[in-house]
Each structure stands twice: as C-alpha cells, then as structure tokens.
Amino acid sequence: MRRKGRPSTEVEVDMTPMIDMTFLLIIFFIIVTDLSQQELEELKLPVARSAVEDKPPEFRPILNVLMDGSIIIKKETYYEPGIDTGGRMDPVRQGKPDYYWKLADFLALKIVPFMNKEVDEVLKMELPDDPILIRADRNTPFKYIQRIMEVCSREGIHIWKVELAAAETPEAKAKRLAEQSR
Amino acid sequence: MGRHRPEVSNETEMEMTPMIDVVFLLLIFFIVTLKFKTLEGKLEAALPKDRGTATSPAEPIEKIEIVVTVANPGILQPDPKAKKAKIYVGRVVNYTIGTFKTQAIDSLREHLEKLKRGAAELPPVSLSPRRNVINGDVIPILDVVIETGFEEIAFTGDFEDES
Numbered sequence: 001m002r003r004k005g006r007p008s009t010e011v012e013v014d015m016t017p018m019i020d021m022t023f024l025l026i027i028f029f030i031i032v033t034d035l036s037q038q039e040l041e042e043l044k045l046p047v048a049r050s051a052v053e054d055k056p057p058e059f060r061p062i063l064n065v066l067m068d069g070s071i072i073i074k075k076e077t078y079y080e081p082g083i084d085t086g087g088r089m090d091p092v093r094q095g096k097p098d099y100y101w102k103l104a105d106f107l108a109l110k111i112v113p114f115m116n117k118e119v120d121e122v123l124k125m126e127l128p129d130d131p132i133l134i135r136a137d138r139n140t141p142f143k144y145i146q147r148i149m150e151v152c153s154r155e156g157i158h159i160w161k162v163e164l165a166a167a168e169t170p171e172a173k174a175k176r177l178a179e180q181s182r
Numbered sequence: 183m184g185r186h187r188p189e190v191s192n193e194t195e196m197e198m199t200p201m202i203d204v205v206f207l208l209l210i211f212f213i214v215t216l217k218f219k220t221l222e223g224k225l226e227a228a229l230p231k232d233r234g235t236a237t238s239p240a241e242p243i244e245k246i247e248i249v250v251t252v253a254n255p256g257i258l259q260p261d262p263k264a265k266k267a268k269i270y271v272g273r274v275v276n277y278t279i280g281t282f283k284t285q286a287i288d289s290l291r292e293h294l295e296k297l298k299r300g301a302a303e304l305p306p307v308s309l310s311p312r313r314n315v316i317n318g319d320v321i322p323i324l325d326v327v328i329e330t331g332f333e334e335i336a337f338t339g340d341f342e343d344e345s
Binding site for chain 2: 015018019022023025026029030032033040042044045046047048049050051052053054065067131133135136137138139140141142143145146149152153159160161162163164165166167168
C-alpha cells in the first residue's frame with residue numbers, strides 16, 4: 001500500500017566513483033610515501049661532486065648529526081650537549097666524562113653484534129665489515145664527527161667503515177633531471 | 183487483485199558515511215606525511231683500524247696529510263638559496279700540505295694532481311681538520327681527494343675537547 005506522503009525531494013547520490021577515486025589516491029600515497037625516509041632528520045647536507053648514489057644496505061645505522069652536535073638515530077637522541085654522563089668516564093680521554101656513552105652502548109650492543117665480521121690479517125682480530133652512515137648538517141662543527149669516529153674505534157666496537165652523506169651538486173641535479181625527462 | 187508477493191528485500195542499505203570519513207582521514211594523513219624521496223649520496227672513508235684505547239705507532243708509509251684550518255669563520259646568516267637553512271658568509275679556510283698552503287679548492291686540486299703524478303705508488307691521504315672546522319669545509323676536500331683518484335683516505339688530527 002502506497003502511503004500518500006511528501007514528494008521525495010531526496011536525490012540519491014552515487015558514491016561509488018568518489019570512493020573509487022579516493023581509494024586510488026590513498027593507494028598512490030601509500031606507495032609514494034617511503035617509510036625509510038623516516039630515519040632522515042631534516043638538515044642541509046654539504047654538496048659533493050664525487051658522491052656516489054647511496055643504495056642503503058639492509059642493516060646500516062644512520063647517524064643524523066645536527067648543527068649543535070646532537071646525534072639522532074631513528075628519532076632517538078643518543079647525544080646532545082649537556083647529556084647526563086651518570087659518572088661514566090671516557091675510556092680514551094683520561095679523566096674526562098664520557099659524553100658519548102649512550103652512542104657507544106648502542107653501537108656495541110645493538111649494531112656491532114649484527115654486523116658481518118671479517119678477520120684482519122695484520123691485527124689478527126675480527127673486525128666489523130659493515131659501514132655506518134654519518135649524515136651531518138653542513139654547518140656541524142667537524143669535531144662532533146671526529147668524536148663519533150673516536151667512538152667507532154672504541155674497544156668492542158671497532159667500526160672502521162664510515163660514510164659521510166652529501167647532496168648532489170646543482171649541476172648534477174639538473175643533468176639527472178634532464179636525463180630523466182628525455 | 184493479483185498483487186505481487188512482496189519481494190524479500192535482501193539489500194541492506196549500507197551506511198557509507200563512517201567509511202568515507204575514515205578513508206578521507208587516511209587520505210589526509212598520507213598527503214600530510216608525504217615527503218618526496220630526496221636523492222642523497224655518500225662519500226666513503228675509512229678510520230684507522232688499529233686505534234683502540236692506545237694510540238697507534240706512527241706509520242712508516244709516506245702519506246699526504248691535508249691540514250685544514252679556519253682563516254676566517256665568516257658570519258652565520260640565513261641562506262638565500264634554501265629556506266630554513268643557514269650558511270657562513272665570507273668563510274675562508276686554509277688547506278696545508280707540508281709547505282704548500284692555499285685557500286682555493288682548485289689550487290688544492292692541482293697540487294694533489296701534481297703529487298699523484300709524482301708518486302710511484304698511490305699514497306694514502308689523511309685529512310686533519312683543526313679547530314672550528316665544520317662539516318661543510320671537510321666534504322669539499324674529501325670530494326677533491328676522491329675525484330683526483332686517491333683511494334685510501336683516513337681522518338686524523340687532534341680530536342678537539344668539549345668546549
């Protein structure tokens with residue numbers, strides 16, 4: 001039985017195309033968003049012509065070094081000016097507080113045990129064969145990078161392969177873009 | 183009256199609104215977090231393998247030591263070419279190899295090429311950055327050294343104390 005009622009003014013909107021489009025957009029953004037970029041802090045790298053393209057190995061820590069020397073690995077700070085040393089003493093510098101204990105612990109316990117090792121003929125010792133990437137701002141005083149290198153050579157770490165991140169030169173970038181568009 | 187038997191309505195009206203809400207939220211999330219992949223490169227270097235808690239004895243091999251010192255630190259100013267970045271304006275850096283001293287990266291390159299031609303065997307190069315040298319001073323030198331064709335590159339020098 002038909003009810004006598006108000007004339008239906010409601011227009012049925014077909015949602016399907018919109019939902020299709022929206023899903024497509026989402027899928028696009030999921031693909032484009034590179035989660036590995038999360039490890040990279042926002043900083044300005046120095047430029048270098050001879051920089052080789054970085055194909056990140058599976059297991060390599062990225063040490064972001066900010067202008068004030070703070071070290072950030074995967075969004076966690078491992079050194080910052082005025083870090084609490086908790087009374088630890090530097091194993092290399094006699095009588096100095098160990099400001100880099102957190103980085104040293106991280107490298108010795110979380111990184112080095114999982115690195116490939118190779119026996120060095122001269123030293124008759126097993127050394128890690130994998131690199132670390134130091135990604136420092138162009139204005140970072142180099143002493144902070146040297147301190148990281150010093151930590152790398154500590155007992156129980158002995159990382160000797162370091163990579164310094166650099167950006168491509170404007171000319172190289174223009175050339176690459178020209179080649180891509182061709 | 184031959185009335186049709188009312189069809190059993192299998193169609194349940196789906197409530198679309200919450201799904202569309204969630205989908206839009208997801209979409210906005212991905213748009214906001216989107217950061218296009220920036221192409222970054224790297225320069226490879228090696229540290230002395232034998233440095234432990236003790237300092238290593240001097241190596242007998244002839245090596246090229248590039249000492250980097252700051253002649254004029256310059257003034258830190260906002261970089262006109264990049265937003266949210268700063269740059270030292272008027273910065274001058276000295277490069278010293280033995281008695282050779284220059285402030286231009288190109289003459290350093292020439293000198294290194296001369297040294298490379300004159301050497302029977304490719305000597306190792308060590309970079310020794312001194313006080314107040316920044317990363318942006320060292321990378322161009324490393325760049326030149328790699329471009330010139332030297333293979334063994336290490337960092338040495340006095341590790342500055344906390345200031």
